[in-house]
Structures are given as C-alpha cells and as structure tokens.
Amino acid sequence: MLDIRKLREDPEGVLARLRRRDPDLDLSTLLSLEEERRGLLHRVEELRRQRKQGSQKVALLRAQGEEGKAQQLISSLKGVSEELKELEGRLSQLEGELEAELLKLPNLPHDSVPSGPKEEKLLLRAWGEPQKFDFPPKHHVELGRDLGLLDFQRAAKVAGARFPMYTGLGAMLELALVCWMFQLHVRQHGYIPVLPPILANRTSYLVSGQLPKFEDELYHCEKDDLFLNPTAESLLVNLHRDEVLAEEELPLRYVAYTPCFRREAGTYGEEQRGLIRLHQFNKVELFHFTTPERSYQDLEALVGHAERVLQELGLHYRVMLLTSQDLAQQSAKTVDIEVWLPGQGRYYEVSSCSNCEEYQARRGNIRFRPAGGGKPRFVHTLNGSGVATSRLFAAILEQNQTPAGTVVLPERLAELLGERELS
C-alpha cells in the first residue's frame, strides 16, 4: 500500500512512477475520494469537539446542582449527536471506498529498475555454461517417466491435470532437496527455520498483496474462508503483523518450507508439460524483515543465498533484473534466477527475489523502533525462493542426463540420496 500523503502531495510524481508499470493507470477516482474525505473529516471533527465539550459541561453543571441548565444543554446536544451520526456514517463509507482503491495500487518501482515490457529484462550475470550434449537431450518428462521418478498419469487420476506425483527415487530426491536447502539456509546463512500453516486467512493475503486483486489464483476453502498457500511469502510476512520490532533485532531472516498451491488459470503451451507449471509444488522460501537503510544491500545477499543452492548442485543458471512492467504488485525491485533446461532449450525461473520496501509493512502495520529511540518506522520486507523444487528437479534431470538415458547425480545429492545414478 502506498502512503496516501505521498499521493496527495505529489500526485503527478507518483502517477509517473506508477505508469512505468502500467501505462493505463489512473489515480483520479482515488484523488477525488481523498479530497471529499478530508472535507467531511473536517466537519466531523468540529462536531465531535462540540459534543465532547458539551458533555463535559453537563457533568460540571450537575456537580454544581444546576439540573435545569444541564437538561437544556442535553437537548441541544441531541441535535449535534444526530447530525454527527449521519456524517460519520458517510465518512466511514468514504474511507472504505478509499481503502479499497488504495489496496489495488501496486508498489512504486525502484529507480534502478529499467522501464519497459517483460521481454526487456536485463541479464545481470550467468554462472556456468550450458552443457554440450552429443545427443539430443531429453525432456524431464521422458526422463522422469522412463526412470520411474514421476508419474503424471496417476497423479491426474488422483487430483487432475498438472499435479505432481513423485515416485521411487524421485520421491526420495524431492524430499532430500527440500531438506538439504532448508538446512543450507539455516546452518550456513543464519536463517530462522519455520514450518508455517499452509492455510491462511483473508487478512494475511491482504497484507502480502495477494488480495484483493488476485483472488482467482488462490484455492479457497469457502466454509472456513481460508486460502491455500500459494507462496510462503504470504505467510511469513504476517509473522510480525501489528508488531513493533526493535532495530537491534533486525534484520530478521526466516526460511520456510511449504507446498504451494496455485490455480494457474489461463496458462498455455509448453509450460503445460511436466514440472514447469503445476497446481502444487514445493518451495523453500527466504524472507527478511529489515531496515530501509540496508534493504537493497540485503536484497543482494538474498539473491546470493538462492544462487548458492544452484552453485552447490553445479547447475548452470543466469540472473535477470526484471523490468518495471514485469514486477509483482508488491515489489519495488525483483531479481530472478533462471536455471537452464537443456531438454527444452530455454531458461526457467527457479527463484524470484524482491524488495517490497514498505508496501507490505504498511498493509500489515509492521514497524521497528529506531536504535536511538524515536517514533516507530515501517520495516522493509524482502522475499525470495531458495528455491522452488519442481523446476530444480527438472533441471537436475535434464542437465545431468547421459546418452544412455540415465541421470548422474551431482556429488552433493549423491551423498544425500545415497545413490550416484538414477537408472
């Protein structure tokens, strides 16, 4: 959520920045609502003052035994009270409308984010190189099926299309990956481990920015009005909702493992095959609560922590800076890590690391008290996958395949799984 004051004080400036994301964005409704609200608030406050002072006078008159004067005052205050009631009703309606508008606005992109459409994302760096195969590399769906690691047909029988079923060593590998990544971030990067609930209430998703705009993406349990977790970001940001943290305890860094559920309405093409885009996948998520002064530094660190996963596994990847039009609603700046899938000849995102600055903190009222004392300030929140396993799984199969159609595991995984080769 943006600061309404900023909008009021510099509507053109804010609009210009928002239009880097969405050239059609319009603020006129919002600004006129705010104008109206302020006028009404002024009148309401004046009436409240009258009522308050009058009521105090009633008490005073009674104490002095002036019952007659008190009664007179009471009857004149009835009118004030009635008018106030009506105006307050209109005010709260206006405030509701304003809030709804404000909740729909996306974050302002950071100055370092290039303007432009999705396709113009910037290559920041690459690690390793695409393997050279002297045979046509297979798609992970073929590898997974032939090696008995994945069974999409039976998954469809149980749940429907685009749900995963890991079998045999595939199931073992998936679990080993989750567990190892979790440990890596806890033991080596100093994250606090968390296993959160994977159903959460409306408020939680409102704070993360998932609601109100993207309700269609979520699985909803109507009876309880709870939503299945689409990313642990939504859960972790709510850990400190309505809290005032001490600056000394920042940055707070959490790592969570959760399954993630997304309805993925309206996707298409090659993404529909295999592990690329599923209704359910596993993800290890990294989340920081930090100060405005250091949040961009922390974003670098966060990306580094996610990259470490791929480096340890010896997987070739590249790091991309997203452009303004490709940012998620809550993000001010996002860096993606994309892993190479030779079976498909393209890169896929396995981690998306974002600085949401105070966007979520404002929605969730998450603040910190500065070390030297003084007023609480909003924290900055950062999130990043560290990393999503299904695509990682696919990359491991595709990047390590042999001409014989087997997969030779990288050393780290061979140790964990107790198997050198999937055959």
Next chain:
RNA sequence: GGAGGGGUGGGUGAGCGGACGAAACCGCCGGUCUUGAAAACCGGUGAGCCUAGUGCUCCGUGGGUUCGAAUCCCACCCCCUCCGCCA
C-alpha cells in the same frame, strides 16, 4: 463441537458511565551518585491523523443505548483452561 475464563500502551496488568489516553510495575531514554559499572534515587516515556488546535481518533472487531462508553447491551473474531472427538 460443549462449558467456563479472558482480550487494555513496547511488556505484565489495574480501571467497569463524566478531567481516563488510561494507575502501578517492568522495559526504554535522560539526570544525580561513582574512577567506571551495577544498585539506589529523581525526571521523562503509547500510536495515528491534519484542519496544527486548551483539535480529533484509537482499550479485540462491528453494531446499539446515552448529552457522554475502556466501562452498559447485542453479534462476531481470537486466546487460555476443562470435557468430547481425532492423526
């Protein structure tokens, strides 16, 4: 699911129709004392809003009663204890 108890500032917790934004304690900040620190003592210390005022809002949330509500009434949410069910 049933019965009871409870949600108040950074924390614990008192207040249960009228100078109550709210006692006390803890914490925090400043001072005195001390070579320094601790202790002790003194003082300060909730958050938000713009219209910047002897201004307004906020005591779980939303309604209601009243000239006036943290306080009374209704509904809902959450937490705790006990019982039931259950991996």
